[in-house]
Amino acid sequence: MAKLYFNYSTMNAGKSTLLLQAAYNYQERGMTTLLMIAAFDDRAGKGRIASRIGLGAEADVFTSEDNVYDHINKAREAGKVDAVLVDEAQFLTEDQAWQLARVADELRIPVMCYGLRTDFQGKLFPGSAALLALADNLKEVKTICWCGRKATMVARLDADGNIVEEGNQVEIGGNDKYVSLCRNHWSRRELG
Numbered sequence: 001m002a003k004l005y006f007n008y009s010t011m012n013a014g015k016s017t018l019l020l021q022a023a024y025n026y027q028e029r030g031m032t033t034l035l036m037i038a039a040f041d042d043r044a045g046k047g048r049i050a051s052r053i054g055l056g057a058e059a060d061v062f063t064s065e066d067n068v069y070d071h072i073n074k075a076r077e078a079g080k081v082d083a084v085l086v087d088e089a090q091f092l093t094e095d096q097a098w099q100l101a102r103v104a105d106e107l108r109i110p111v112m113c114y115g116l117r118t119d120f121q122g123k124l125f126p127g128s129a130a131l132l133a134l135a136d137n138l139k140e141v142k143t144i145c146w147c148g149r150k151a152t153m154v155a156r157l158d159a160d161g162n163i164v165e166e167g168n169q170v171e172i173g174g175n176d177k178y179v180s181l182c183r184n185h186w187s188r189r190e191l192g
Contacts, residue, residue, distance in 0.1 A: 002104040003136035006089065008117040008128060010151045010180035013143035015114040017051040019085050022112060031082035034075050035059035036068070038091035049087045059087065062096070069099035073107060081109055089115030092127030101134045114141075119169050120156035120178070122186070145182035146192035153186035155179050163189045 009015055023033045037049050039061035050056035060075075062068055075081050084103060086092070092100070092113070100111045113135070117128050124132070132138065145151040156164040157177055179191060 002108045002110045004101050004104045004131075004134060005110070005112045005137045005139070006128075006131040006135035007112065007114045007139045007141050008132075009141035010116065010143055010154045011178045012052065012180055013141040013151075014051070015141055016049055016087055017053055017055060018141065019087050019112065019114045020049065020051060020055045020057055022083075023057060023085055026083050032080045034072060034081045034084045035087070036062055036071075036084065037087045039063045041088050041091065062092075064091075064093050064096075066096070067099060068092070068096045069102050072103050072109065076107060076109065084109055084111045086111065086113045087115070089113035089131060090117075090119075090125035090128045091115070092130070094126050094130040097127055097130030097134055100131075104136070116154065118153065120154050120164065120167075121169075122153060123169070125169065143180050145180065145185055147182060147185060149182040149184070151180035152183050153181050155181055155186055155189070155191070161191075163191065 007015060007018060023035060026033045035049055035057055037059045046061065048056060049059045072084055103109050104111050113131055115128055116125060118124055143151045157179060158164050
């Protein structure tokens with residue numbers, strides 16, 4: 001029975017590294033994976049998943065208008081797809097999360113999603129909210145705050161390194177724009 005998995009965390013916990021490792025494990029066993037990432041996340045180049053430790057792979061891109069079920073089904077019809085791995089899954093729409101559930105249920109292809117749970121204001125991303133509700137298996141990927149406690153929140157920084165409290169939910173960036181904090185230091189706006 002194929003399942004829908006959601007691996008979630010804050011920034012810099014190694015989600016992309018885990019995704020790439022899972023893809024490698026499938027490929028090492030002669031299986032085919034379909035990697036996907038949001039089209040507008042071009043930090044590593046459009047259609048590329050990369051980790052901070054230097055691993056990377058090409059991926060199909062999706063936009064909020066795309067039907068990911070149809071995309072995956074077409075890929076399956078064109079060739080074997082043993083697993084689907086989605087990076088930056090927080091950028092999925094609610095409908096797309098349901099489509100991924102259909103991939104697992106109807107096409108019987110395991111779908112592994114990796115993404116942030118909450119944004120810099122402590123609010124769920126729509127894709128993450130849907131995946132938290134729908135996934136057969138939830139796994140928190142842990143990282144730590146500067147104090148050593150488990151980081152569960154993300155703070156957005158401006159160009160001067162100050163915490164930003166307002167703005168669009170989505171602003172692509174890495175270590176230059178975001179820092180993971182425990183809830184206590186996130187609430188106090190303390191960067192260490």
